Amino acid sequence: MAAVFSNLSSVWIPSQFGNSRRFFFKSCARPRLFDKRIFAVKVRASSTAVVEAKPPTEPIVVENEVSSSKSILACPICYESLTLIGNRVLSVESAAGSTLQCNTCKKSFYGNQTHYDMTVSSGAKDYGAPMPPSTEIFRFPLISFLYERGWRQSFSIWGGFPGPEKEFELMRDFLKPALDGNIVDASCGSGLISRLFAQSGLFSLVIALDYSENMLRQCYEFIKQEETFPKENLTLVRADISRLPFVSSSVDAVHAGAALHCWPSPSTAVAEISRVLRPGGVFVATTYILDGPFAFVPFLRRQRQNIAAISGSHIFLSERELQDLCTACGLVGFTSIRNGPFVMISASKSI
Numbered sequence: 001m002a003a004v005f006s007n008l009s010s011v012w013i014p015s016q017f018g019n020s021r022r023f024f025f026k027s028c029a030r031p032r033l034f035d036k037r038i039f040a041v042k043v044r045a046s047s048t049a050v051v052e053a054k055p056p057t058e059p060i061v062v063e064n065e066v067s068s069s070k071s072i073l074a075c076p077i078c079y080e081s082l083t084l085i086g087n088r089v090l091s092v093e094s095a096a097g098s099t100l101q102c103n104t105c106k107k108s109f110y111g112n113q114t115h116y117d118m119t120v121s122s123g124a125k126d127y128g129a130p131m132p133p134s135t136e137i138f139r140f141p142l143i144s145f146l147y148e149r150g151w152r153q154s155f156s157i158w159g160g161f162p163g164p165e166k167e168f169e170l171m172r173d174f175l176k177p178a179l180d181g182n183i184v185d186a187s188c189g190s191g192l193i194s195r196l197f198a199q200s201g202l203f204s205l206v207i208a209l210d211y212s213e214n215m216l217r218q219c220y221e222f223i224k225q226e227e228t229f230p231k232e233n234l235t236l237v238r239a240d241i242s243r244l245p246f247v248s249s250s251v252d253a254v255h256a257g258a259a260l261h262c263w264p265s266p267s268t269a270v271a272e273i274s275r276v277l278r279p280g281g282v283f284v285a286t287t288y289i290l291d292g293p294f295a296f297v298p299f300l301r302r303q304r305q306n307i308a309a310i311s312g313s314h315i316f317l318s319e320r321e322l323q324d325l326c327t328a329c330g331l332v333g334f335t336s337i338r339n340g341p342f343v344m345i346s347a348s349k350s351i
């Protein structure tokens with residue numbers, strides 16, 4: 001059910017560094033004691049009604065069938081798993097000098113200073129895959145430089161986006177089945193939310209994935225600037241959302257912030273996400289929606305499809321269409337949180 005709230009300035013979420021609380025997880029042979037930061041969300045639904053979600057007082061036992069963390073990368077051509085040559089572990093620091101080799105296709109995927117290039121055409125000398133404007137624009141160095149220096153912040157002003165920290169707080173409940181497991185931040189941009197995932201300590205592996213090499217470089221720059229950043233559980237990967245380099249049913253959670261409307265084909269992308277999610281794995285995404293005439297009036301709907309075909313942008317999808325898209329791709333339990341044009345959706349891979 002959608003929780004609709006009209007004014008985001010009235011959403012109050014205490015700092016993630018507030019109180020701390022203990023949760024038990026039954027993922028291993030014996031229950032593991034896990035420290036999870038407490039968060040309470042207070043949503044002012046209108047000027048007269050206040051909805052308050054308080055954390056439960058009893059410890060929560062989560063049936064947490066998380067995947068083994070480091071074996072999820074696969075060849076984007078045949079989806080077979082890869083052999084890592086060079087370094088023994090994947091991490092943001094070990095990409096340079098490492099190679100991932102597919103024993104079936106005999107293709108190698110190389111790591112550079114900042115990331116692994118896992119696009120299908122990586123290594124091609126003459127061929128360059130053309131992408132629609134909504135993908136290509138983010139490959140410009142200037143755009144990736146500006147992204148966290150005003151561009152992303154503008155989403156809050158005109159799009160109702162709460163901002164990275166609050167978005168993370170809002171999605172934490174949705175991500176419970178993936179705690180202590182792996183998470184892919186798909187279309188991570190400059191990694192503003194991937195970095196929060198890594199710093200939270202809630203996941204054993206965070207993969208920040210984007211098609212833009214410059215966004216990944218920018219992410220690396222931000223990480224480098226923080227001396228105490230936990231680099232060992234984060235890996236940066238360049239890949240197309242429509243051809244994800246992960247073994248089927250190996251991923252515990254996929255997050256896609258402010259990205260679905262930029263994807264060349266949301267249906268191919270969500271189908272790929274569904275393929276890589278393990279049963280019970282979670283998909284959480286934020287995007288813009290526009291309910292109303294664009295969704296219902298056939299003429300306007302056609303115009304919207306024309307705009308999407310030219311620009312590659314699917315910015316005017318309605319909530320009903322997003323739910324339909326998830327269901328069509330085998331995801332269940334659709335839930336949403338809305339604030340004007342902003343929506344956070346969540347759905348899981350059926351068990």
Ligand SMILES: C[S@@+](CC[C@H](N)C(=O)[O-])C[C@H]1O[C@@H](n2cnc3c(N)ncnc32)[C@H](O)[C@@H]1O
Pocket residue numbers: 134135138139152186187188189190191192193209210211212215239240241242256257258259262263264
């Ligand atoms: C508006 S940014 C969102 C960045 C970040 N997730 C956030 O929450 O702000 C959209 C991102 O989608 C990425 N993107 C666009 N097309 C893509 C594709 N085909 N495959 C993977 N990423 C893509 C862009 O490179 C860009 O970084």
